Amino acid sequence: MSPRQADPGARTGLIEAGARIIAVEGPAAVSARRLGREVGASTSAVYTHFGGMAEFRRAVRGEGFARLATHLDAVPITDDPVADLTRLGWAYCTNALTNPHLYRVMFMEAPIDPADAQTGWDTFERLVSTVQRCMDAGRFVRCPTALHGAEQIWTMTHGVVSVVLSGMIDLDQAEKLLNDMGASVFVGLGDSWNDAGRSIAAGRPSNMGVLAAIRTAPSPSRARPSTGRTSGPPGGKHQSR
Amino acid sequence: MSPRQADPGARTGLIEAGARIIAVEGPAAVSARRLGREVGASTSAVYTHFGGMAEFRRAVRGEGFARLATHLDAVPITDDPVADLTRLGWAYCTNALTNPHLYRVMFMEAPIDPADAQTGWDTFERLVSTVQRCMDAGRFVRCPTALHGAEQIWTMTHGVVSVVLSGMIDLDQAEKLLNDMGASVFVGLGDSWNDAGRSIAAGRPSNMGVLAAIRTAPSPSRARPSTGRTSGPPGGKHQSR
DNA sequence: ATCCATTGCGTAACAGCGTTACCTTACGCC
């Protein structure tokens, strides 16, 4: 007694439509009706394939992690693991800043449940193993475990990315922050200032900058045409007190 | 020709109701109808006082910044500016983790416009001036400007807080990260390892931990009763490769 | 004191949202 079986392509079609809508118009534009219209189905498609919008959003988040993993895996492995770490950081930033809405859905929405956290850490496996290579190479001599080092590097990078997405600092400052804090964290993990500086310079993307493309195409989503000033943090006169 | 003038208390009443609902039930529970019901008015109150839900949310965000400023201003000023900086960091974390929903609204939602970014930096004035004191005391000898140092410290702290809120790491790991990365950043700004360690120890909240209260009351909002495990990052077997 | 322009604000309607009950339809096994 095998009844009609669901179209296997429909599920991935919905997820891709969701990711596309999020990328272009933001998470608010994703609705069951819109998704149905987009794939030529009705609202109930979301319910037969996912059980509800909440589960659907989880699936889209998983797609986001998969895409991030693809970006990270594209980073080559060289004999300078700290430079590789730097390259992973830039790849992470590029992925996040070219798909800000998807990044927000992945890391900045309501707390994800433990299973999703595991998914996140699985995609960071590449980061953890690179930190391990830094330890094996005698660069991160003060790093207790690869996971702890990876947590530091990811937290720092995520902090910078997230602060750029919030509009509190601009891309130029973010670049400075990543360079300076990256060096500080690497040294804190045991590298020497000279070696860290050399590896960070080596890991700097050749087509400087990767972020230039993002800078010229400021907002791939916000419908608001422009409020005028681009501002950033408080001007230069901000030498404190 | 002066017509009936609006109740001046209605505006603040709406904002406070919004902040309260966000804190308890999350941003999704805030609606024009709910707000009207809450203050004994109708949906149009939001429109006469704010012009729409978007403007209203901006006002609530401003309220969040005001509360954060209050928390930061409560931190005493001592003769160890780096310890003061540490205390500011803990105050920031306590504020964020006791009001996670409000924090999310302030820093993790759609890009705020330049005026709001200015508001944010105004509430960080206290942080900037404390970094300046660290420079004046000869502690942050490698820090080019107080604003740059403040950006580093805030970005790092926000990164950790935000990663806790995302559920990817737990509070114990966050505490380690804040201590370790805080030391790295302080040293990167020019402090010595010994001085940084001493000041961080001095700035550690006496009632250790401030976060214990948060840990015991895990989630002041999520209606979901419990999915079972509390997990966190991947278990201990995660020593990489 | 009266009047009236002006604005606050409640009511009701609109379109769109997530979700679900109901029903038709298409499929694989007997």
Place this chain on the structure above:
DNA sequence: GGCGTAAGGTAACGCTGTTACGCAATGGAT
């Protein structure tokens, strides 16, 4: 070939933000 099962469309429910409309209240001008 027919039947049972599940896919998936239709339509409704209550919710949302937003707005047009109308009544109520108010302070200056008369």
